[in-house]
Amino acid sequence: MCFNSFSSSTVFLAMFIISIYYIPTSFCQGDAQYVACAGRFRCANFSNLEYPFWSGGRAPHCGHPAFKLDCQGDVPLLTLRSRPYRVLGIDTRSLLITVARQDLWNNTCPRLIFNTDLDYRLFRHPSSDQNLTLSYGCAKVSGQLSIYQFECTVNETSSDSYFYTQLVLLETNISTQVNCRKNISVPINRTSAQLLTATTSSEHDLREVLKGGFGLTWEANDTNCNLCAQSGGRCGYNSSTSSFACFCSDRPYQYFCNATDSGFGNGKSSKLQISKILGTESH
Numbered sequence: 001m002c003f004n005s006f007s008s009s010t011v012f013l014a015m016f017i018i019s020i021y022y023i024p025t026s027f028c029q030g031d032a033q034y035v036a037c038a039g040r041f042r043c044a045n046f047s048n049l050e051y052p053f054w055s056g057g058r059a060p061h062c063g064h065p066a067f068k069l070d071c072q073g074d075v076p077l078l079t080l081r082s083r084p085y086r087v088l089g090i091d092t093r094s095l096l097i098t099v100a101r102q103d104l105w106n107n108t109c110p111r112l113i114f115n116t117d118l119d120y121r122l123f124r125h126p127s128s129d130q131n132l133t134l135s136y137g138c139a140k141v142s143g144q145l146s147i148y149q150f151e152c153t154v155n156e157t158s159s160d161s162y163f164y165t166q167l168v169l170l171e172t173n174i175s176t177q178v179n180c181r182k183n184i185s186v187p188i189n190r191t192s193a194q195l196l197t198a199t200t201s202s203e204h205d206l207r208e209v210l211k212g213g214f215g216l217t218w219e220a221n222d223t224n225c226n227l228c229a230q231s232g233g234r235c236g237y238n239s240s241t242s243s244f245a246c247f248c249s250d251r252p253y254q255y256f257c258n259a260t261d262s263g264f265g266n267g268k269s270s271k272l273q274i275s276k277i278l279g280t281e282s283h
């Protein structure tokens, strides 16, 4: 069906007559890019995924380039600044993704020690989150701070490693006592921070927190996407302009399906324009 947004059969008939004059032949078969982005897709243990996400099985123009999922394992992997993250949750309503660093998932001792590096043009931390510091290759300390110690063999030398939350850093003089070769930050939420601040916290707790991951809210022109979808389009990306694109049944538009969108073409007919002619605009 091409005109399923019009319920009245009278309007349908009028539309049909007008369509003979106004609608290009490609209108009903659909723009190829529009057709390619139909429906939602599955990835590992997630179903119903849509823009800004895409994967190997879906055309790249149907998603934002930074949101490509690797669906080969038991959970999707998302590459952020060339490092892999396990995707543990996706909430498209609140634009919240829960990810865990693949190298630190159920693991306190990664082979390569690197900081968590994110593109803050695309992602934000929930405001209650904080950084957990993991310090590797440290000289030994004694006393109370050793509760935050864990084992990790760095460069074939077994040395002490420590984890400390922001509160621990603030309330102890750990930073003046511990001398480490490498420090990294990993985001954690408030609940996890409380757990790891407690003097009863253990390496097991650390492992569990790292396994649970952290939340990130994303911003990938989702407002544009809502407008596009409302106009009957499918959200995507124009790689030649590196910007959002709205694929409509007749052709791609910059923001949403309409007739005289500046920047492309020269104003072919569309649902919106026709409905304006008929005075039956449905929104």
Ligand SMILES: *[C@@H]1O[C@H](CO)[C@@H](O)[C@H](O)[C@H]1NC(C)=O
Pocket (backbone or CB within 6 Å): 045, 046, 074, 075, 088, 089
């Ligand atoms: C997918 O699996 C991961 C790891 O087992 C789990 O944390 C996550 O909740 C699962 N997601 C869904 C949508 O089932």
Ligand SMILES: *[C@@H]1O[C@H](CO)[C@@H](O)[C@H](O)[C@H]1NC(C)=O
Pocket (backbone or CB within 6 Å): 106
């Ligand atoms: C997490 O790591 C521990 C210790 O290495 C292991 O016993 C456990 O099976 C792992 N859990 C998962 C879900 O991989």
Ligand SMILES: *[C@@H]1O[C@H](CO)[C@@H](O)[C@H](O)[C@H]1NC(C)=O
Pocket (backbone or CB within 6 Å): 125, 129, 130, 131, 185, 187, 188
């Ligand atoms: C952790 O530290 C980095 C670098 O200072 C900062 O950009 C980031 O927002 C911090 N993360 C959280 C959860 O506050």
Ligand SMILES: *[C@@H]1O[C@H](CO)[C@@H](O)[C@H](O)[C@H]1NC(C)=O
Pocket (backbone or CB within 6 Å): 113, 136, 137, 154, 155, 181, 182
């Ligand atoms: C381990 O050795 C490599 C190569 O010598 C070095 O680049 C890296 O910083 C070392 N890691 C730590 C934690 O010292």
Ligand SMILES: *[C@@H]1O[C@H](CO)[C@@H](O)[C@H](O)[C@H]1NC(C)=O
Pocket (backbone or CB within 6 Å): 143, 144, 173, 177
């Ligand atoms: C730092 O901690 C050590 C060991 O608990 C203690 O001996 C020292 O007095 C502390 N230094 C400061 C400045 O609090």
Ligand SMILES: *[C@@H]1O[C@H](CO)[C@@H](O)[C@H](O)[C@H]1NC(C)=O
Pocket (backbone or CB within 6 Å): 135, 174, 175, 176, 177, 178, 179, 180, 181, 182, 183
């Ligand atoms: C890592 O952090 C500890 C404690 O804050 C500090 O003593 C050490 O100098 C830091 N090391 C590096 C390489 O930044």
Ligand SMILES: *[C@@H]1O[C@H](CO)[C@@H](O)[C@H](O)[C@H]1NC(C)=O
Pocket (backbone or CB within 6 Å): 189, 190, 191, 192, 208, 209, 210, 211, 212, 213, 214
């Ligand atoms: C906090 O993070 C842990 C994983 O580290 C997760 O299990 C828990 O559900 C999160 N809590 C909240 C309130 O988001």
Ligand SMILES: *[C@@H]1O[C@H](CO)[C@@H](O)[C@H](O)[C@H]1NC(C)=O
Pocket (backbone or CB within 6 Å): 033, 238, 239, 240, 241, 245, 252, 253, 263, 264
């Ligand atoms: C991408 O944008 C360019 C420049 O505005 C336009 O010519 C082209 O048709 C667009 N392509 C798609 C697929 O939207």
Ligand SMILES: *[C@@H]1O[C@H](CO)[C@@H](O)[C@H](O)[C@H]1NC(C)=O
Pocket (backbone or CB within 6 Å): 254, 255, 256, 258, 259, 260, 261, 262
């Ligand atoms: C089409 O959309 C553009 C924004 O993308 C807007 O400036 C223009 O007024 C719209 N035209 C019509 C006919 O709605």
Ligand SMILES: CC(=O)N[C@H]1CO[C@H](CO)[C@@H](O)[C@@H]1O
Pocket (backbone or CB within 6 Å): 121, 122, 219, 220, 221, 243, 244
């Ligand atoms: C995160 C992102 O891609 N933002 C873009 C949303 O769209 C506007 C206008 O096309 C761009 O300027 C932003 O960079």
